[in-house]
Amino acid sequence: MALAERLRRLPVIHQLRQSVGLQRGMLVAGLIITGVFLLTAIFAPVLAPYGFAQLRDENGNFGAQQPPSAEHLLGTTVGGYDVLSRVIWGAQTAALVIIVAVILSIFIGVLLGMLSGYLGGWLDRVLVVVADAVYAFPSLLLAIVAAIVISGGQSSLFGGIMAAAISITVVFIPQYFRVIRAETIRIKSEAYVEAAKVIGTSNWRIMTRHVLRNSTRTLPLIFTLNSSEAILTLAGLGFLGFGIEPTAAAEWGFDLNKAISDVTSGIWWTSVFPGAAIVLVVLGVTLIGESLNDLADPRLRTRRRAEATPTDTTSITAVVPGGALNPAAQGLEGLEEVRR
Amino acid sequence: MTDILSGARQEELSETGTPAGPSRRRASGGGSTLWRYLLVRFLLIFPTVFILVTMVFILMRTIGDPITAAQGGRLSPDQLQALIERAGYDRPILIQYVEYLGQVFTGNFGNTISDNQPVTQVLLTYGGATLELAFYALIVAFIVGIPLGMLAAYLRDRWGDAVLRVFAILAYATPVFFAGLLLKLIFSVWLGALPVSGRASPRTEITLTRLDGATGIYLIDALRTGNGAIISDVLLHAILPGIALGLLTAGVFLRLVRTNVIGTLSMDYVDAARSRGVSEFRLVRKHAYKPALIPIITVIGLQIAMLLGGAVLTETTFEWKGLGFQLAQYLAARDFVAVQGIVALLAVIVAVTNFIVDVIAALIDPRVRY
Numbered sequence: 133m134a135l136a137e138r139l140r141r142l143p144v145i146h147q148l149r150q151s152v153g154l155q156r157g158m159l160v161a162g163l164i165i166t167g168v169f170l171l172t173a174i175f176a177p178v179l180a181p182y183g184f185a186q187l188r189d190e191n192g193n194f195g196a197q198q199p200p201s202a203e204h205l206l207g208t209t210v211g212g213y214d215v216l217s218r219v220i221w222g223a224q225t226a227a228l229v230i231i232v233a234v235i236l237s238i239f240i241g242v243l244l245g246m247l248s249g250y251l252g253g254w255l256d257r258v259l260v261v262v263a264d265a266v267y268a269f270p271s272l273l274l275a276i277v278a279a280i281v282i283s284g285g286q287s288s289l290f291g292g293i294m295a296a297a298i299s300i301t302v303v304f305i306p307q308y309f310r311v312i313r314a315e316t317i318r319i320k321s322e323a324y325v326e327a328a329k330v331i332g333t334s335n336w337r338i339m340t341r342h343v344l345r346n347s348t349r350t351l352p353l354i355f356t357l358n359s360s361e362a363i364l365t366l367a368g369l370g371f372l373g374f375g376i377e378p379t380a381a382a383e384w385g386f387d388l389n390k391a392i393s394d395v396t397s398g399i400w401w402t403s404v405f406p407g408a409a410i411v412l413v414v415l416g417v418t419l420i421g422e423s424l425n426d427l428a429d430p431r432l433r434t435r436r437r438a439e440a441t442p443t444d445t446t447s448i449t450a451v452v453p454g455g456a457l458n459p460a461a462q463g464l465e466g467l468e469e470v471r472r
Numbered sequence: 473m474t475d476i477l478s479g480a481r482q483e484e485l486s487e488t489g490t491p492a493g494p495s496r497r498r499a500s501g502g503g504s505t506l507w508r509y510l511l512v513r514f515l516l517i518f519p520t521v522f523i524l525v526t527m528v529f530i531l532m533r534t535i536g537d538p539i540t541a542a543q544g545g546r547l548s549p550d551q552l553q554a555l556i557e558r559a560g561y562d563r564p565i566l567i568q569y570v571e572y573l574g575q576v577f578t579g580n581f582g583n584t585i586s587d588n589q590p591v592t593q594v595l596l597t598y599g600g601a602t603l604e605l606a607f608y609a610l611i612v613a614f615i616v617g618i619p620l621g622m623l624a625a626y627l628r629d630r631w632g633d634a635v636l637r638v639f640a641i642l643a644y645a646t647p648v649f650f651a652g653l654l655l656k657l658i659f660s661v662w663l664g665a666l667p668v669s670g671r672a673s674p675r676t677e678i679t680l681t682r683l684d685g686a687t688g689i690y691l692i693d694a695l696r697t698g699n700g701a702i703i704s705d706v707l708l709h710a711i712l713p714g715i716a717l718g719l720l721t722a723g724v725f726l727r728l729v730r731t732n733v734i735g736t737l738s739m740d741y742v743d744a745a746r747s748r749g750v751s752e753f754r755l756v757r758k759h760a761y762k763p764a765l766i767p768i769i770t771v772i773g774l775q776i777a778m779l780l781g782g783a784v785l786t787e788t789t790f791e792w793k794g795l796g797f798q799l800a801q802y803l804a805a806r807d808f809v810a811v812q813g814i815v816a817l818l819a820v821i822v823a824v825t826n827f828i829v830d831v832i833a834a835l836i837d838p839r840v841r842y
Contacts, residue, residue, distance in 0.1 A: 154634050261516075265523040268774065268826055270781030273815050280808065281531045364647055368785055371649050372800055388650060392789065395653050396668055398661050407650035414645035422641060 147427045159423035165416025172220055173227035182214040184221035184382035200401055207401040210390055215401055219409050221382035225293065226413065230362045232297035233304065234355060240301070241308025246347070248309065249316030250339055260313070263306035271361075272368050275299040279374040292376030292383075296369055300362045311354060315347035322346075353428065356421030360414040367410050384410050506834065513830050517823045524819035525576055528812055529569060537561035538585060538808040581817050584802065584810035591813030594798060600688030601671060601794030605717060605786065606779045607691075608710050612718025613725050613775075618765070620722075621729025626756045628734060636726065643723030648782045652716035652789035659712060667709050669791040676705045717786045721775050725768060732764035769836060773829035777822050 148159055172179060198208040206215035248259045266274065278299035319325060320343065328338050370376070370385025384406040391403035532538070539555050547555070556562050560571075575582065581591035624636040646654075660668040667673065671690055672680065679702060680686060680693045687693055694706040736742060737760050745759050746752075784796030791797065795814065802810035 154629055158634070158637075261519050262523050265520040266527075268520065268777055268822055269524055269819060270777045270784075270822070272781035272784060273818060276803065277528055277531050277811070277815060280803075280811070281534055360645065364645075367647050368649075368781075371647070371785060372788065373804060385647070385649075388647075388653065392653065395657050395661065398657075400657055403650070403653045403657070407647070407653065410647055410650060411642065411645050415641060418641050418645055422637075 147424055155423055155426055158419050159427075162416050162419025162421075162423060165412060166420060169223055169413045169416060170227060172223040174224075176220050176224040180217040180220040182217040184213070184218050186214065186217065206405050209387060209402045210394055210399075215387075215405050218382040218387055219384070219405050222384045222387070222406060222409060223413070225376065225381045225383050226363050226366060228293050229297045229300070229366050230359045232294065233300040233362045234358055236297065236301040237304035237308055237358070238351065238355070241305045242312050242344070242351075244305070245309040245312030246316050246339055246343055249313035250320055250335070250343060256313075259309065263309045266303075267306040267310070271303040272365060274303050275365050275369055276372065276374065278302045279369055292380055296366050296374075296376070299369065299374075300365045303365065304358050304361075307358065308354065311350055312347055315350065316343050319343050319346050353421060353424045356417050356424065360417040360421065363410060363414050363417075509834055510831060513827055513834075517827050520823045521820050522573075524823075525573070525816045526569075528815050528819070529572055532808055532812045533565060533568075538812075576816060581813035582809050584807055584813070586802065586805045586807040586810065591810060591817060594810070594814065595795065595817055597688065598793060598795045598798045601690075601792060602780070602783050602787070602796060604671075604689045604691055604710070605713055605783055605792060605794060606776070608714030609718035609721060609779055609782075610775075612714050613721035616719070616722035617725025618729055618768070621726040621764075622733055622756055622761050624726065624730040625733035625737065625760070626753060628730075633730075637730070640723040640726040640730075643719045643726075646719070647785070648716050648720055649785045649789045651719060652713065652786055655712045655716055656789070666712055669789075670709060671792055672702075672706050672709050676702050680706075713786050713790045713792050716789065717779065717782050720782055721779065724771065724775065728767055728771060729761070729764055732767055733760045736760040736763050766833070766836060769829065769833045773826040776825045776829070780818060780822065 148156070148163075200207040206219065208214055209218065244259060248256045276299075279295055282295040282298050325338060325342050328342055333341075366383070367385030367388070370383045370387075371389045373386075373389065376383045376386065387406040388403055391399075391406075394400075394402045537556055537559075539559060539561060540552060560568065572582075579592065583590055584594065620636055620639070624633045624640075627633040627636070656668060659666045671677070672694075676690075676694075679697065679699075680690055683693050683697065690706045691710070694703045697703075733756055737755065739760075742755055742759050745755060750759070780796075783794060784799055786792065787794045787797035788800045795818075799811065799814050802814070
């Protein structure tokens with residue numbers, strides 16, 4: 133019973149129960165697409181008919197730019213790889229990069245945001261100015277610079293994935309930093325923090341016990357928003373030639389770059405499928421993020437029944453623990469929208 | 473929603489502005505607040521540019537000197553060493569850094585290694601094309617995003633709303649280069665209706681570059697020739713890149729307008745109008761949409777940064793010879809001086825445009841100032 137109650141309070145599950153109608157539809161669609169993506173990433177070795185760098189089988193070479201056929205359901209690329217296999221293996225690359233990038237940036241961003249917001253002073257001011265400067269800058273350009281530094285523009289197997297992930301991390305840290313800092317400043321003035329101070333609790337303990345636990349409620353939301361951005365940044369880097377070599381791993385952006393000239397000669401299968409894969413994954417993750425955002429904002433949440441009476445605008449109540457989220461004031465509003 | 477957005481700006485500024493933030497806010501309140509705000513906002517440009525330039529410099533130097541990166545393997549070690557010494561890359565990094573800062577301050581962003589041009593010259597030659605592309609994209613974003621956002625708010629929680637919102641998410645989820653490739657495939661290759669790539673057909677391009685006092689912005693140059701064929705040629709080439717890059721921002725505008733119109737629709741004055749019997753459509757059209765446009769102005773600043781990033785990808789897709797296309801070329805040539813210079817220059821541009829946008833926002837919406 134207690135376990136069921138705990139499950140019900142888990143981030144996404146809580147919102148799923150809270151949602152109705154169209155909003156539930158969007159959330160469920162997002163969850164399904166994301167689930168399929170993750171399963172594809174995990175089971176890529178089983179699902180893919182060929183390896184990502186495989187050029188030939190027992191019948192000889194695949195041949196370049198072959199149209200879709202029974203042997204190659206989605207055709208072959210200009211480099212002679214099987215498109216379907218590379219699309220499936222690409223899911224694995226994307227998932228790995230997202231996981232590494234988001235974990236790294238959450239870790240660093242949350243730590244810095246908490247320190248900055250809690251300690252204040254000159255450290256806070258310097259960090260805020262730095263974060264704002266980085267935040268306002270085109271993220272792709274920053275990721276390019278980071279990619280040059282990390283891999284020198286070259287890419288190997290593991291190195292390529294790490295380079296892409298760290299480049300994306302550099303871009304994301306300011307976002308986590310801003311959100312967590314704003315939350316920390318809010319929580320810092322709460323009575324329970326003062327109470328803890330009065331009884332002589334150390335700063336570190338207050339930060340980890342009181343501030344951190346209460347400032348993380350927005351994280352699932354940023355997490356989803358950033359995952360979609362991570363995929364787009366990875367694809368953008370790949371498209372500009374900072375991707376991972378085709379022999380090291382499959383990467384959708386890299387394949388799209390190689391497909392530019394194909395398009396001009398009417399060869400559509402080399403670009404449409406990796407591109408569609410990117411769109412689907414970003415769509416799925418964004419649908420989740422968007423739904424979480426709406427459900428957290430009482431003005432946007434579809435209310436049960438009350439919808440019929442338009443004048444009934446005063447009966448809004450906060451359902452999120454800790455009160456209604458105020459996404460814009462914490463910079464959330466901008467996050468999913470302003471950058472690429 | 474509008475007050476929340478501007479509130480966030482205000483908070484941000486009071487915290488990042490001057491060390492005397494809190495006391496300043498208390499002291500303000502007179503008629504000079506606007507000027508003080510503008511001054512603080514203007515001064516904020518300098519640390520922003522300084523931080524970005526420093527960061528890029530440090531990052532780029534951690535991988536060694538740019539000459540080895542560009543020419544390594546092509547020249548003998550002795551030749552390399554001579555080049556490095558001549559360019560001064562063998563001196564202590566701190567001296568190089570101070571010298572670089574001084575150069576940037578005087579508007580010198582270095583010379584490219586691959587074709588030995590001043591980076592500022594690269595900007596002058598190719599910046600116009602990027603500006604033009606961003607302009608087309610913004611037009612697409614306004615035409616598509618704002619009316620559809622209002623429509624989505626009007627149809628709130630009905631199927632039309634769902635379709636529009638999925639469209640907005642799709643516009644966000646589609647990388648600009650994939651959108652570009654798809655548009656190219658459909659309209660240029662299959663339908664043959666629009667040109668595949670480039671900014672103009674070769675003949676037009678020759679005419680335009682020979683023009684006296686050519687601005688590099690083809691639309692302006694073409695209009696000056698007054699030749700209908702040239703104008704339509706330039707515009708036809710602009711359609712697909714403009715849409716590819718503009719859809720992204722259109723999606724942002726759509727969501728922003730929808731959210732804000734829904735927000736204003738629950739305000740008291742709208743309720744008052746509603747109780748007087750004003751139709752729901754008229755409420756959206758006349759009462760709720762204007763306040764919802766203010767946040768658009770505030771996000772345009774960040775959109776410009778995004779457009780610049782997107783321009784790199786769009787220009788590569790359409791061989792649109794602008795700054796982004798050029799940047800990709802330098803990246804491929806491993807000319808990191810050029811990359812560093814262009815990125816630093818873009819940092820200045822982004823900081824200045826953000827300042828201008830904030831000034832406009834402050835002039836329009838008094839709540840932004842403090």
